[in-house]
Amino acid sequence: MEWLKQLSRAIDYIEDNLAGDISYDKAAKIACCSTYNFQRMFSYITGIPLSEYIRRRRMTKAAFELQLSENKITDIGAKYGYDIPTSFNRAFQNVHGVSPTFARKDGTILDSYPPIRFSINVTGGESMRYRVETKEPIRIVGIRVPLQEDQEHNFKIVPRFWNKTLKSNLVSKISKLTNQKPHGILGVTAYQNPEKIYYYIATATDLAVPENLLEYEIPAATWVIFKCDGPFQDSIQTIFKRFAREWLPFSGYKYAQLPDVEVYPINENKLKSGYSEVWIAVKKEK
Numbered sequence: 054m055e056w057l058k059q060l061s062r063a064i065d066y067i068e069d070n071l072a073g074d075i076s077y078d079k080a081a082k083i084a085c086c087s088t089y090n091f092q093r094m095f096s097y098i099t100g101i102p103l104s105e106y107i108r109r110r111r112m113t114k115a116a117f118e119l120q121l122s123e124n125k126i127t128d129i130g131a132k133y134g135y136d137i138p139t140s141f142n143r144a145f146q147n148v149h150g151v152s153p154t155f156a157r158k159d160g161t162i163l164d165s166y167p168p169i170r171f172s173i174n175v176t177g178g179e180s181m182r183y184r185v186e187t188k189e190p191i192r193i194v195g196i197r198v199p200l201q202e203d204q205e206h207n208f209k210i211v212p213r214f215w216n217k218t219l220k221s222n223l224v225s226k227i228s229k230l231t232n233q234k235p236h237g238i239l240g241v242t243a244y245q246n247p248e249k250i251y252y253y254i255a256t257a258t259d260l261a262v263p264e265n266l267l268e269y270e271i272p273a274a275t276w277v278i279f280k281c282d283g284p285f286q287d288s289i290q291t292i293f294k295r296f297a298r299e300w301l302p303f304s305g306y307k308y309a310q311l312p313d314v315e316v317y318p319i320n321e322n323k324l325k326s327g328y329s330e331v332w333i334a335v336k337k338e339k
């Protein structure tokens with residue numbers, strides 16, 4: 054359960070600094086992971102990006118202060134990270150649906166978002182089918198798109214990348230290279246450093262790299278492999294969320310912070326729904 058305690062400490066840091074500067078790097082360090090993986094795991098567990106959570110919490114605090122004090126709206130906005138009044142007004146309206154000025158009127162309906170608290174809850178008894186395998190490095194060849202540390206942007210980038218690729222002949226070109234495990238078309242999220250975060254559409258192969266394609270080596274690892282069936286985008290995201298919320302806390306493993314791998318069927322006509330797998334690298338807790 055140590056990782057839940059680390060996440061809780063990171064949330065405490067965020068709460069203590071809502072009226073000030075919040076360093077994603079420092080929050081991630083408290084959670085004992087990279088900034089990118091902290092944001093990624095946070096979004097899986099909570100269902101919202103970290104940036105949106107911070108925005109909601111700050112606007113909740115700002116709304117209370119607007120109603121309980123006579124402080125200037127511009128001062129309240131600056132206190133919660135918005136030096137430009139129009140930016141504060143926009144952020145406030147996005148959360149509450151009304152302007153800061155209107156929020157001071159009697160009877161105005163506002164939204165309150167309480168701080169997140171991590172705990173172990175009893176959930177449904179739905180099974181998660183999985184296996185654990187140890188693999189040598191996996192060499193992949195394919196195409197890639199750069200990602201950002203902010204998960205809000207990545208949730209838009211990856212679907213667009215898939216849509217564009219599926220409309221081209223690249224999937225067919227990539228699939229012809231497949232001759233290693235895991236067999237299939239792979240979606241690989243690879244974090245190297247803050248300036249080098251990529252999402253690959255690729256395949257595992259030991260063949261030469263064709264022109265206009267790129268190679269990448271996934272390090273040797275122990276993998277927990279989950280089976281899923283249904284619409285790919287929904288089922289894959291569900292697996293990641295259940296891994297973080299339900300499987301990992303009780304497993305005796307911790308997240309290894311290596312590339313995550315989605316495995317899809319090679320058949321191009323079945324790249325929207327069907328059987329797929331999620332490979333997540335883990336290591337035993339000490």
